[in-house]
Amino acid sequence: MSGGSGSFLEIQPSELSFPFEIMKQSSCSMQLTNKTDHYVAFKVKTTNPKQYCVRPNIGVVLPGSTCDVTVTMQAQKDAPSDMQCKDKFLVQSVAAESGATTQDITAAMFNKEPGKVVDEFKLRVVYVPTTTPSPIPEDSELGSSAHSKFAQENGAYYSTTMPQSVSKSSAEPPKEKSSEATSMISKLTEEKMSAIQQNQKLRQELELLRKESSKSGSGFSLTFLVVAGLLGIIIGYILKKT
Secondary structure (H helix, E strand, O other): OEEEEEEEEEEOOEEEEEOOOOOOOOEEEEEEEEEOOEEEEEEEOOOOOEEEEEOOOEEEEOOEEEEEEEOOOOOOEEEOOOOOOOOOEEEEEEHHHHOOOHHHHOHHHOOOOOOOOEEEEEEEEEEEEOOOOOOOHHHHHHHHOOOOOOOOOOEEEOOOOOOOOOOOOHHHHOOHHHHHHHHHHHHHHHHHHHHHHHHHHHHHHHHHHHHHHHHHHHHHHHHHHHHHHHHHHHHHHHHHOO
């Protein structure tokens, strides 16, 4: 696909083509080539900043070098009936001082003023239908966009923002809670072992009592039989005498 060319940057391709699938993110890239012998600063804007994230959205391209810009389209719940997209992107570029870095870029650098050259190149968004079945969407793909809408600049184009990284405090559980959980698990384990030991001890005592009861029961029965036998003999002897 052919690209575009301005005073500072050569941009490839001339339009952004996104493979379109319901409930799935899609990405494409463009290459910004500095065809001058001085530093060039650029800025990427879009008419729909909540739908896209651009990385990087601003930067400095060294003389004769190329910068790759990745544009990610957020997952969409519905597809346009005609598969046409009205979103557009705008790449602005200006001459920068030698040795300039991304930290040196300001919004004022891209203001149009008499005697100042600000190159602008527009790219339209194109949906490319795919035949692959759409997977079950994940929360991360359907979540809220990480973009913030800046003040309107140059008509309907808005500044794009970089996606925010997850903070360390939210990504890692507090150490204090982890320590409390470990202590609780250890305490429950000790109580379980103690209960098992007490159960075994009670079983042993019950078995001992059962054996003693069995022995005493057998002794009583034997004594009773002996006494009953003796009484029977005495009674029989007396009856025989009489």
